[in-house]
Amino acid sequence: MHAQNQALLDALNACIAACEHCASSCLQEEDVKMMARCISIDRDCADICAITARFVARGSEHAAHLMKECAEICKACGDECEKHGAHMAHCKECAEACRRCEQACRQGVAA
Known part of the structure; x- marks a missing residue:
């Protein structure tokens, strides 16, 4: 596998x-109610990262x-x-972690 893909x-x-x-800790x-948005976006972010x-x-x-x-969802989660x-x-x-992933996805698109 290409090194960039592995990164x-x-x-x-x-x-x-x-x-x-994060979602589990929240x-x-x-x-917990104050953390509802965080939990929701954590779950969305984990799912989009998995399919990606x-x-x-x-x-x-x-x-x-x-x-x-x-990258967009990682930014929102971050x-x-x-x-x-x-x-x-x-x-x-x-x-x-979200910031690193956002950057890696943006670099992947640009490659």
Whole structure:
């Protein structure tokens, strides 16, 4: 597998793990209702990253389209998680993973 694709797959998989962890951790917060948006976008982000990884791994002609959408959702998730990152480590870690994945997807589209 091409090194660039492997780096993209690594970023996608790291983002999936961070988003799943963040959503699960948010569910344990005292004010879960306040975290509803974060949980929702975490789930969306994990799902788009998973399908994008599959398309990239198989070399699908539709991978670039999914990478564009994935970058947008990763940006939105990163933005949301950053709102909570100062007082929730799981949100800070998720925001960082989302930013790396967003960048990797944008580079993948440009390649």
